[in-house]
Amino acid sequence: MEHKIHSLADQVFEQLEQNILSGEYKKGEVFTEMHLSKELGVSRTPIREALRRLEQEYLIELSTKGAKIIGISKKEILDMYEVRIRIEGIASKLAAEVISEEGKKELCDLVELQEFYTQKKNVDGIKDIDSEFHDAVYRHSGSTVFYEILNSLHKKVVKYRKASIQNNERSYQSVKEHRAICDAIVSGDSLLAEKLTIEHIKNARENIASTVKE
Numbered sequence: 001m002e003h004k005i006h007s008l009a010d011q012v013f014e015q016l017e018q019n020i021l022s023g024e025y026k027k028g029e030v031f032t033e034m035h036l037s038k039e040l041g042v043s044r045t046p047i048r049e050a051l052r053r054l055e056q057e058y059l060i061e062l063s064t065k066g067a068k069i070i071g072i073s074k075k076e077i078l079d080m081y082e083v084r085i086r087i088e089g090i091a092s093k094l095a096a097e098v099i100s101e102e103g104k105k106e107l108c109d110l111v112e113l114q115e116f117y118t119q120k121k122n123v124d125g126i127k128d129i130d131s132e133f134h135d136a137v138y139r140h141s142g143s144t145v146f147y148e149i150l151n152s153l154h155k156k157v158v159k160y161r162k163a164s165i166q167n168n169e170r171s172y173q174s175v176k177e178h179r180a181i182c183d184a185i186v187s188g189d190s191l192l193a194e195k196l197t198i199e200h201i202k203n204a205r206e207n208i209a210s211t212v213k214e
Contacts, residue, residue: 009049012042016050020059021156025069032066072156074209080153081205085198088134088150092181092197094141096190103140104186110136111175111182118175126171133178137185137197157208170207177203 016036019025033044033051040047051067054060061068095103110133117125134154138147177200184193 008042009046009053012040012046013050013053015040016054017057017059017155020054020069020071023071025071027069027071029069030066031069035066077157078205078209080156081201081208084150084153085201085205087146088137088201089194089198091138091141091143091146091150092185093190093194094143094146095137096185096188096193098142099140099185103136106136107133107140107182107185111179114175114178118171126175130174130178133182137181140185170203173203174200 016025025031033047036047036051037044051060051062054067055062059070059072061070099107110129114126114129114133117129131154135151138150141147177196181193181196181200184190184196
């Protein structure tokens with residue numbers, strides 16, 4: 001029973017986090033456990049657990065009135081990109097050194113699929129594959145520490161990354177950058193993979209800074 005409760009709490013947490021990061025829940029809004037319980041169709045126990053986790057993530061503020069949405073500011077997003085610039089290049093470098101043949105195929109397949117969605121101007125497809133590509137690089141770095149840090153940061157830029165890829169020029173450039181990173185990793189050129197990844201994240205950060213308002 002405890003396992004089921006925690007599993008449901010995880011699902012509730014993911015849904016509430018998505019609603020906050022996507023902007024569906026606006027900054028300053030206040031929700032009670034009862035309101036969220038009715039909205040999501042679950043009991044208040046997993047709601048309460050999920051809210052505690054969201055408070056630890058500094059996405060909400062709990063009080064006797066309920067859960068107040070804090071969300072993430074533009075400055076915080078840019079700070080997250082700064083962290084990614086510092087360490088995501090290392091993850092790509094490690095991936096180039098240790099990736100398996102199966103991992104190489106996965107990266108190549110993801111880039112080809114992203115190129116397909118870009119040609120079709122399928123925004124949701126581009127967004128999903130963009131996330132999968134970065135997730136795959138983190139995983140194939142062989143470092144659980146880098147994976148956990150970078151994966152967590154990626155989740156928190158959902159709303160802003162969507163704004164970025166809706167810029168057609170940037171979406172085409174991004175997939176080209178992914179292709180170059182993939183080629184470097186597959187060929188085992190770790191220094192080039194690191195360099196290209198750093199440039200890719202810097203470009204994404206500049207695009208976010210110029211296209212997203214506070």
